[in-house]
Amino acid sequence: xxxxxxxxxxxxxxxxxxxxxxxxxxxxxxxxxxxxxxxxxxxxxxxxxxxxxxxxxxxxxxxxxxxxxxxxxxxxxxxxxxxxxxxxxxxxxxxxxxxxxxxxxxxxxxxxxxxxxxxxxxxxxxxxxxxxxxxxxxxxxxxxxxxxxxxxxxxxxxxxxxxxxxxxxxxxxxxxxxxxxxxxxxxxxxxxxxxxxxxxxxxxxxxxxxxxxxxxxxxxxxxxxxxxxxxxxxxxxxxxxxxxxxxxxxxxxxxxxxxxxxxxxxxxxxxxxxxxx
DNA sequence: CGGGCATTAACTTCGACACT
DNA sequence: AGTGTCGAAGTTAATGCCCG
Numbered sequence: 001x002x003x004x005x006x007x008x009x010x011x012x013x014x015x016x017x018x019x020x021x022x023x024x025x026x027x028x029x030x031x032x033x034x035x036x037x038x039x040x041x042x043x044x045x046x047x048x049x050x051x052x053x054x055x056x057x058x059x060x061x062x063x064x065x066x067x068x069x070x071x072x073x074x075x076x077x078x079x080x081x082x083x084x085x086x087x088x089x090x091x092x093x094x095x096x097x098x099x100x101x102x103x104x105x106x107x108x109x110x111x112x113x114x115x116x117x118x119x120x121x122x123x124x125x126x127x128x129x130x131x132x133x134x135x136x137x138x139x140x141x142x143x144x145x146x147x148x149x150x151x152x153x154x155x156x157x158x159x160x161x162x163x164x165x166x167x168x169x170x171x172x173x174x175x176x177x178x179x180x181x182x183x184x185x186x187x188x189x190x191x192x193x194x195x196x197x198x199x200x201x202x203x204x205x206x207x208x209x210x211x212x213x214x215x216x217x218x219x220x221x222x223x224x225x226x227x228x229x230x231x232x233x234x235x236x237x238x239x240x241x242x243x244x245x246x247x248x249x250x251x252x253x254x255x256x257x258x259x260x261x262x263x264x265x266x267x268x269x270x271x272x273x274x275x276x277x
Numbered sequence: 278c279g280g281g282c283a284t285t286a287a288c289t290t291c292g293a294c295a296c297t
Numbered sequence: 298a299g300t301g302t303c304g305a306a307g308t309t310a311a312t313g314c315c316c317g
Contacts, residue, residue, distance in 0.1 A: 014299095055290075056299090074314055 016040070016211035017061060023086045024067060025096055027125060029118040031074065032058060032084045034126045041133070058086060066092035072115055085115055113187060120253075121165045122182045124223065127257050128168060136261055139171035152206040162203045167218070168201045170260060177263050184233065186225045193222075193233055194240040197248060204247060221259065222250040 005264045014023075019039050024030060030038070036054035061067045068089035074222035088096070125142055132140040148167035154160040171177070182196065200220050203209070210217050224230045251259050 052302090053300070059291090246297090 013061075013066075017057065017066075020057070020061065021066060021092045021096055022086065024086060024092070026142075026147075027118070027122045028144075029070075029085050029087050029115060030122045030126075031119055032086065034119070034122055035086065037126050038129055056259075059134045061092070062086075063090070064091055065089045066095065070115065072112055074116060074119060085119055099116065113185065116164075117185050119185060120223075121181070122183060124166055124181055124183065124256060128156050128170070128260065131257060131261060137170050138171070138173060139176070141169040143167040150203060150209060152203050154202040154206065160202065162197065162199050164220075168260075170261065172261075174218070175263055177260075178213065178216050179260065180218045180220050182220065182222045184222055184224045184229065186229050190236040197237055197240060200247065217247070220248045222248060222257070223253055223256050224250060225253060227252055 009093040016039055018088055020035055023035065032054060035058065036051050040050040040054040040057075040207070058067065058069075062069055065165045067086050070085040070087065072085065074085060081268060111181075121144075122178075125144070128137065128140055128142065144166055145163060150162040150164070152160055152162065165183045168179045168181065169176060170179065180200070184193070197220075198253055204217055223231055224233055230250050230252055237248050237250070249259070
């Protein structure tokens with residue numbers, strides 16, 4: 001069954017299978033739970049059944065080598081479906097390549113830091129999808145790497161590329177917000193952070209994005225794992241020269257969704273959100 | 278008191294089967 | 298074929314117990 005012709009294989013797949021494959025292509029890595037929350041929600045009695053169905057389907061896809069389960073599990077075995085990570089495998093890659101006339105990628109077991117970072121970014125996408133589904137967001141357009149890379153001319157006409165972790169355009173009833181998300185796992189040195197922030201700064205100055213989107217500049221949202229880290233990043237951004245502070249906003253993972261739902265305009269207060277008992 | 282070991286509790290995955 | 302549900306089997310962490 002390994003060398004089934006991709007189009008023959010495609011006939012055995014349902015629409016949901018293909019959506020899972022496309023999600024893994026776009027976001028590279030996702031946990032079982034994330035894929036369940038994204039694609040296995042409609043028509044299930046409870047979330048346990050949905051999870052069971054997702055596990056079965058993912059296992060079936062893995063049997064065709066459409067997807068592969070990583071050896072590394074986030075947080076260890078006892079985290080269950082939250083720890084099992086999937087990526088596209090050779091057959092799935094070939095299938096999507098045939099369907100979409102795209103070129104191939106390599107699919108090897110990534111490094112641990114990459115896994116945790118990428119799954120974190122996927123989590124942002126899943127949270128936004130869920131928010132849209134329950135009506136908290138009227139519109140949502142997600143663009144992941146590498147499609148969201150932004151080429152622009154920096155200082156002295158030097159060609160540069162900005163690589164956000166995730167690009168999102170959200171809309172509530174009347175406002176449309178553009179976001180660039182940077183998921184910080186807490187492992188990067190502050191100099192790396194500020195260097196990246198300066199790329200954003202030059203990108204804003206170049207004005208190419210604003211020209212293409214009616215004058216709108218995306219808000220840059222840094223998502224960090226802890227309050228301590230949040231203060232460190234904010235301090236680093238403050239200390240960096242040539243940074244206009246209001247372009248960048250730093251929030252913890254818990255604050256991510258409320259921040260996006262509140263919109264990219266400067267917020268009044270975040271204190272109520274922090275008090276959690 | 279603390280190390281080492283066995284037991285228990287709390288999870289998960291996954292097979293099985295009925296049902297639609 | 299896909300869904301709903303149960304329970305067996307496996308795991309890990311927490312707990313309890315003994316003994317030097």
